[in-house]
Amino acid sequence: MTMTLIKGRYQIKGFEPDGDTVHFLPDDITLWSKVPGGNKVKQDADGSASLRLDGIDALETHFQGVGPEFTHQPLDLGAHAARDALLAFLGFTQVVQGGDEKVTSATPETAPGFILTGGADKYGRCVALIGKGAPVPDADSGAALLVDVPMLHQTANHELLSRGLVYPTFYANLPKELRLDMAATSRQARATKAPDSVWANDVTHSGAAIEDLGSLTDDLVILPKLFRRLADYLRLFGPSLDHLPAFLAGGDDEYFFSDPRFTTKGLHRIVDVIGDTVKLRPAIEDVVFLEK
Structure with missing residues (x-):
C-alpha cells in the first residue's frame, strides 16, 4: 500500500x-x-x-x-x-x-x-x-x-x-x-515502563476502579479509546457501571485480530466489567479497528 x-x-x-x-x-x-x-x-x-x-x-x-x-x-x-x-x-x-x-x-x-x-x-x-x-x-x-x-x-x-x-x-x-x-x-x-511513560501508571489491562468521572480525569491512566467510551457513559448514565456492557455493545467499534476477513463488533466482547472495575482483555496492539 x-x-x-x-x-x-x-x-x-x-x-x-x-x-x-x-x-x-x-x-x-x-x-x-x-x-x-x-x-x-x-x-x-x-x-x-x-x-x-x-x-x-x-x-x-x-x-x-x-x-x-x-x-x-x-x-x-x-x-x-x-x-x-x-x-x-x-x-x-x-x-x-x-x-x-x-x-x-x-x-x-x-x-x-x-x-x-x-x-x-x-x-x-x-x-x-x-x-x-x-x-x-x-x-x-x-x-x-x-x-x-x-x-x-x-x-x-x-x-x-x-x-x-x-x-x-x-x-x-x-x-x-x-x-x-x-x-x-x-x-x-x-x-x-519509563517513569514518564503512560505504561508507568497504566491500568487498562490490570483493571481501572471507577468511582465517577473524576476517577478518569484525575487518577486513572487508561487507553484513550476506552476513556472516551467511559466518559460518554458516565456523563449519560452516572457512576453505576451496571449498563456499561450494553452501552459498549451499542457502539460502532468494529475490529479484528489477525485476519481482516473475520471482524467483531462491540467493545463489550473484549472489555470486562466486574463491579466498578473495567479492564481490556487483549493487548491493545493485537487489535485492529476498522475506520468508520
Missing part, C-alpha cells in the same frame, strides 16, 4: 495541539485532493487542516464527546508529556498555552515538515505519519510512496511510541508491515 507524501509547515499558534493531533499547511494546498480514500480533508480558510497521527493514541487533553464541556485524562500523568514531546520533536520551543490548551505563542511560529497519509477520518482530519524537515529518501510533494520501516522510524509517530508516551491504536488502513513494527515498538516500551 502506498501513502501520499505532502510537504508543508506545522502550525500551532491559535490551535490546541495534543499528543496525537497537530495542524498542518501544505506548500501546495491542492494536494489535499490527492489524499486517498472516501473521506475528504476538512480545510480551514487558509488551506490548512488538522492531522491525526496514525497508529497512536495520546491521553486526551480536551475531549468533548456527548457533554457540553470538555474533559480530559490525567494531565500530569502523560497527557501533557505527549503533547510537549510532539511539539519539541517538530522543532517548537518556548510554547505558551492558555488554560483552554490553545497555543498563544511559540518559537518558531511554524515549522517545516512532511506527512505520509493513506486517508482522512470521518471528521475530516488527515490521518498521517508525520516528520520534520524532509523525508529520506526525498521525493516530490504529492508523490505516492511505498513507505517502509526506515521511513516510519523518521516520524513523530514512532518517536512517541518508542518512548511510551502514547498508546498504540491501529486501524486497518495502516500497512501491515508498519503496524507490526509499531506493535513491537509498543511492547518494548511497555516492558521498559
Whole structure:
C-alpha cells in the first residue's frame, strides 16, 4: 500500500495541539485532493487542516464527546508529556498555552515538515505519519510512496511510541508491515515502563476502579479509546457501571485480530466489567479497528 507524501509547515499558534493531533499547511494546498480514500480533508480558510497521527493514541487533553464541556485524562500523568514531546520533536520551543490548551505563542511560529497519509477520518482530519524537515529518501510533494520501516522510524509517530508516551491504536488502513513494527515498538516500551511513560501508571489491562468521572480525569491512566467510551457513559448514565456492557455493545467499534476477513463488533466482547472495575482483555496492539 502506498501513502501520499505532502510537504508543508506545522502550525500551532491559535490551535490546541495534543499528543496525537497537530495542524498542518501544505506548500501546495491542492494536494489535499490527492489524499486517498472516501473521506475528504476538512480545510480551514487558509488551506490548512488538522492531522491525526496514525497508529497512536495520546491521553486526551480536551475531549468533548456527548457533554457540553470538555474533559480530559490525567494531565500530569502523560497527557501533557505527549503533547510537549510532539511539539519539541517538530522543532517548537518556548510554547505558551492558555488554560483552554490553545497555543498563544511559540518559537518558531511554524515549522517545516512532511506527512505520509493513506486517508482522512470521518471528521475530516488527515490521518498521517508525520516528520520534520524532509523525508529520506526525498521525493516530490504529492508523490505516492511505498513507505517502509526506515521511513516510519523518521516520524513523530514512532518517536512517541518508542518512548511510551502514547498508546498504540491501529486501524486497518495502516500497512501491515508498519503496524507490526509499531506493535513491537509498543511492547518494548511497555516492558521498559519509563517513569514518564503512560505504561508507568497504566491500568487498562490490570483493571481501572471507577468511582465517577473524576476517577478518569484525575487518577486513572487508561487507553484513550476506552476513556472516551467511559466518559460518554458516565456523563449519560452516572457512576453505576451496571449498563456499561450494553452501552459498549451499542457502539460502532468494529475490529479484528489477525485476519481482516473475520471482524467483531462491540467493545463489550473484549472489555470486562466486574463491579466498578473495567479492564481490556487483549493487548491493545493485537487489535485492529476498522475506520468508520
